[in-house]
Amino acid sequence: MKQAASALAAEAVDMLGEQPVAPGTLVVGLIGPGNNGGDGLYALAQLEDQGYATAALQCGPSVHSDALSVYESAGGRIAPYSQDNQPLANATLIIDALYGLGYRSGAELPRIPRGSRVLACDLPSGLNPETGVADDKVLLAERTVTFGAMKSGLLTGDGPLVTGDITVVPLDFDFTGQAPRTNLIDKQAALQLLDAHRSWRDAGRHKYQRGVLGLIAGSSLYPGAAQLTARAAVNCGVGLLRTHVPEDIAPLLAVAVPETVPLDDDQIREALSSARRYVHGRGAKISSWAIGPGLDSRTPPTGAIAEVFASRQPAVIDASGLELVPAGPSEQPRVLTPHAKELRMLLRRAGVTVTIEEITADPIRWTRWAALSYNAVVLLKGPTNYIVAPDGSSLVVSHTAPQLATAGSGDVLTGILGYLLSDSSLTGVNGVQTVSNRRMMELAACAAVIHGEAGRAAAACGTVNASRLIELLPGIMKRFGF
Ligand SMILES: NC(=O)C1=CN([C@@H]2O[C@H](COP(=O)(O)OP(=O)(O)OC[C@H]3O[C@@H](n4cnc5c(N)ncnc54)[C@H](O)[C@@H]3O)[C@@H](O)[C@H]2O)[C@@H](O)CC1
Known part of the structure; x- marks a missing residue:
C-alpha cells in the first residue's frame, strides 16, 4: 500500500x-x-x-x-x-x-x-x-x-x-x-491464445483433421443468414462445412457456397454416434456445431437437432438458436452469443427477470447469471463484447468497430467462432473429450477480436457490411497465424 x-x-x-x-x-x-x-x-x-x-x-x-x-x-x-x-x-x-x-x-x-x-x-x-x-x-x-x-x-x-x-x-x-476475474483480450493476447495450441504437425492434416463444422441454420424467412455464416466459416479456412438447412433454401445455399456439403437428419445422427467412437487424431465426421443463424424459431427443432443439443460436441449457438436451446444447465460445451435483448430472453427462461437497461448498466453481472444458469460460456455482443464462463471468470473484447452494428454481422461472428471450435488443433475437439470452458471462452474472445479486426479493416476502406467482412477474412486469418 x-x-x-x-x-x-x-x-x-x-x-x-x-x-x-x-x-x-x-x-x-x-x-x-x-x-x-x-x-x-x-x-x-x-x-x-x-x-x-x-x-x-x-x-x-x-x-x-x-x-x-x-x-x-x-x-x-x-x-x-x-x-x-x-x-x-x-x-x-x-x-x-x-x-x-x-x-x-x-x-x-x-x-x-x-x-x-x-x-x-x-x-x-x-x-x-x-x-x-x-x-x-x-x-x-x-x-x-x-x-x-x-x-x-x-x-x-x-x-x-x-x-x-x-x-x-x-x-x-x-x-x-x-x-483477476476479468481480463482484456486485445489483438496481441488473441494471437498468443490462438498460437498456444498449434503444432508444426498441423500443416499435414487432412480435411477431417482440420475440423468439420456442422451448420444448422436458415429458413425461408431468413435465407441469407445461413449463407453469411457458411461463407464466413469457409473463408476462415474450415476443413469441411456440412450444412443442414430447410429443403426450400438448400439450392440457393449450394450456389452461394459451393464448398458446403449438405447434412440430413440421418447423417447428423450418424455423425453424433461416430463421435462417440472417435479416436484422437483420426478426425471427426463433425467436430463442432454452429446453430441458429436465420432459423425460424416458430418451428420446433427436429429430433436430430434436439440430439445435437443433447450431445457433448462443442457448439456455438446464436440468434433463433438461443430460443430453441433448452433452458437450464447442459453438458454440451457451448458458447451462447446473445445481444442484450436475447440475453434478457435467456435469463427470463431461466427464471431471472431483468431489463435491458439493467443489462447495459452491469453487463458482466447479468452475463454471469446466464453463464451459471445455462452452464455455458456466454458472449454478450455489443459495442464491447463480454465473454463469461460458468465459473464467473470473464474476458472483455473492446477491439471492435462501431460499424459492426450492421445486419448479418452476428452471423459472420458465428461462422468465425464455429470455425475456431471446429479446428481440432486448437481445441483437441472430438465427441468424447471434454473441451474446457476456459478454452471455449478464450476461443470466443479470439473470434470477437478477429471479427473486430475485420470490422476495423472494412471501415478503413469504406462502408461496412457483412459480405465485406467475409471478403476480408482470409487475409485477416493469415495475420492471426492460420
Ligand atoms: N493488497 C491490495 O489489494 C492493494 C490494494 N490497493 C488499494 O486498495 C483498493 C481496494 O481496496 P478495498 O477492497 O478496500 O476497496 P475500496 O477501497 O475500493 O472500497 C471498499 C469500501 O467501500 C465501500 N463501498 C463500496 N461501494 C460502496 C457503495 N456503493 N456504497 C457504500 N459503500 C461502498 C465498501 O463497503 C468498503 O468499505 C484498490 O483500489 C487500491 O487502491 C493498493 O493499496 C495496492 C495494494
Whole structure:
C-alpha cells in the first residue's frame, strides 16, 4: 500500500509541477472507507513531508486507521466531508481516494467544483473496475494512477471518457491476492491464445483433421443468414462445412457456397454416434456445431437437432438458436452469443427477470447469471463484447468497430467462432473429450477480436457490411497465424 501511495504522491507532484512548493497550493484528498482511502492518506502524508499543504476529507463511515495515524503524525488533519467544504473550493489538486477495486454501484459520490483538477487513485470513483460502466456522478479525472495491473474498466465502456491519462504502477507483490476475474483480450493476447495450441504437425492434416463444422441454420424467412455464416466459416479456412438447412433454401445455399456439403437428419445422427467412437487424431465426421443463424424459431427443432443439443460436441449457438436451446444447465460445451435483448430472453427462461437497461448498466453481472444458469460460456455482443464462463471468470473484447452494428454481422461472428471450435488443433475437439470452458471462452474472445479486426479493416476502406467482412477474412486469418 505504501508503494502504491508513493507512486500516487509522485504523480501529484508531477501534476503540480512546482518545486519548491508555491504558496497557496493545497492538495485535498477525498478519503473513502477502504484500502483506496488508505492509499490516499499515505500519499497525503508523503506530500506533507515534502512541504505541501494538504487536507483530508472523510467521505465514509470510517477510514483506514494505520494510514490515518501516519497522516496525522506527518501533521495532516482529517475532517468530515460536507457539501460546502471550504478546502474543496480552494483545492489546487484533488486526490480521489474514495473507491477503487471495491466499488459497488450506487454510492453517494461527493460533488466537486467544476473544473477541479483530479488525480484518481487506482480508479476514478464511480467507475465499475470490470465493466467500465460509470455512474452519472463519477469523479472525472485528469490522470489516473492504477496499481499492479491495468483494469479492464479503465479501457472499456465509459472508462476512456473518465480516466484521463493512465499510469500503471507495477507493484512487486501480488496485489489482489488472486487472479483477476476479468481480463482484456486485445489483438496481441488473441494471437498468443490462438498460437498456444498449434503444432508444426498441423500443416499435414487432412480435411477431417482440420475440423468439420456442422451448420444448422436458415429458413425461408431468413435465407441469407445461413449463407453469411457458411461463407464466413469457409473463408476462415474450415476443413469441411456440412450444412443442414430447410429443403426450400438448400439450392440457393449450394450456389452461394459451393464448398458446403449438405447434412440430413440421418447423417447428423450418424455423425453424433461416430463421435462417440472417435479416436484422437483420426478426425471427426463433425467436430463442432454452429446453430441458429436465420432459423425460424416458430418451428420446433427436429429430433436430430434436439440430439445435437443433447450431445457433448462443442457448439456455438446464436440468434433463433438461443430460443430453441433448452433452458437450464447442459453438458454440451457451448458458447451462447446473445445481444442484450436475447440475453434478457435467456435469463427470463431461466427464471431471472431483468431489463435491458439493467443489462447495459452491469453487463458482466447479468452475463454471469446466464453463464451459471445455462452452464455455458456466454458472449454478450455489443459495442464491447463480454465473454463469461460458468465459473464467473470473464474476458472483455473492446477491439471492435462501431460499424459492426450492421445486419448479418452476428452471423459472420458465428461462422468465425464455429470455425475456431471446429479446428481440432486448437481445441483437441472430438465427441468424447471434454473441451474446457476456459478454452471455449478464450476461443470466443479470439473470434470477437478477429471479427473486430475485420470490422476495423472494412471501415478503413469504406462502408461496412457483412459480405465485406467475409471478403476480408482470409487475409485477416493469415495475420492471426492460420
Ligand atoms: N493488497 C491490495 O489489494 C492493494 C490494494 N490497493 C488499494 O486498495 C483498493 C481496494 O481496496 P478495498 O477492497 O478496500 O476497496 P475500496 O477501497 O475500493 O472500497 C471498499 C469500501 O467501500 C465501500 N463501498 C463500496 N461501494 C460502496 C457503495 N456503493 N456504497 C457504500 N459503500 C461502498 C465498501 O463497503 C468498503 O468499505 C484498490 O483500489 C487500491 O487502491 C493498493 O493499496 C495496492 C495494494
